[in-house]
Amino acid sequence: MPNLGDVFPDFTADSTSGPIKFHEWLGDSWGIFFSHPADYTPVCTTELGHVASIMPEFQKRGLKAIAISCNKVDDHKGWIKDIQDYSKLGDTWPYPIVADPNRELAVKLGMLDPAEKDKAGLPLTARAVFIIGPDKKLKLSLLYPATTGRNFTEILRVIDSLKLTAEKKVATPANWKQGERCMVLPTVKPDECSTLFPKGVNTVAMPSGKGYMRFTPQPD
Template identity: 60%
Template sequence: MLLLGDIVPNLDLNTTEGKFKFHDWIGNSWAILFSHPADYTPVCTTELARVAQLMPKFETRGVKLIGLSCDSVESHMGWIKDIQCFGKLSGDFPFPLIDDHKREIAIKLGMLDPEEKDSSGHALTCRAVFIIGPDKKLKLSILYPATTGRNFDEILRVIDSLQLTSRAKVSTPVDWKPGTECMVLPNISTQDADKIFTKGYETVELPSKKHYMRFTPAP
């Protein structure tokens, strides 16, 4: 089971775009590994079509995507045709799908959904989202059950937050969107905040008299 801050294993992957080591494929990019219960399933088909449609937005953020399903490369290749048809997509499919028909990767990374089984009684892969930084460390994980499709607009928002907070001394508040106010990290003193945040910041007065709610324009 991966924890935040862990280095993601340098897996040997067999995919629809050939065989490679996971870290080699990531390179110096951000990456998203997202898993699916099975090929030729309805919710997964909607998700993969949506991600393919959103690829230009991920690419502008320097993010690579790779999917995983507990089926073979041959099965993936046939399924991709259905995904492209459903999503009205043309040309080459824009990201690889990993062959995990033995469930070895899903088990190693803790991706199985014990509540959902296939026709053989095996646990299905849940809808995991692992966001990985250029340092190959896990930055965020979300586990959805097999029955609930993901919101990839939210995942784009999360990427924006992760990339911003990796380079600036801020955090992002509830429902934050790019361009809106951020928050000064609570471990930054008032003296340091005055130096760091040249655009200024606003401190919210609270009954506790503690000055931890500090809002600043987006860097």
């Protein structure tokens, strides 16, 4: 599995939207790449349908979505009809699903779940989530077991934090949500605060006497 800060591996593969050259497809956008154990499986059906329903949330954040499952494109296309019906979606499908029938990408990206196996006894692909920046570098990775569906509300929250902290000298505290106060990075010197944070900085007194708990309204 790639490490944070690594350039995410480029690949060429077939998909429901035709051949994909990943870096070329991503372009200058942020991207979410998420994997699925197999087509026609229950948890994956709920996840793919939910992502399709919240695509406007990804799009307004300037983010492209792409999925992968270890089956052929024709299987994906048949499965999409089930997903659309289950999730009460329209006739259009808003993002590509990559084919990985030989599990080459699953192995390359370290996405196998050894505890869960398919009918042939092979390890299932885990539910990996990769967030990739416009510089093609990995910004976040999450790895769920095949049996646990992902929380895409949390993933959207994380994307908001990643984009904000990539542009501003802030961090986001526990349970932060868009619009809430942020924390000033420890690397920011006190004499820089008035310029960087015109909305003001509040320093919370700590028993240690160290002034590291600095809060500011979310920068614009």
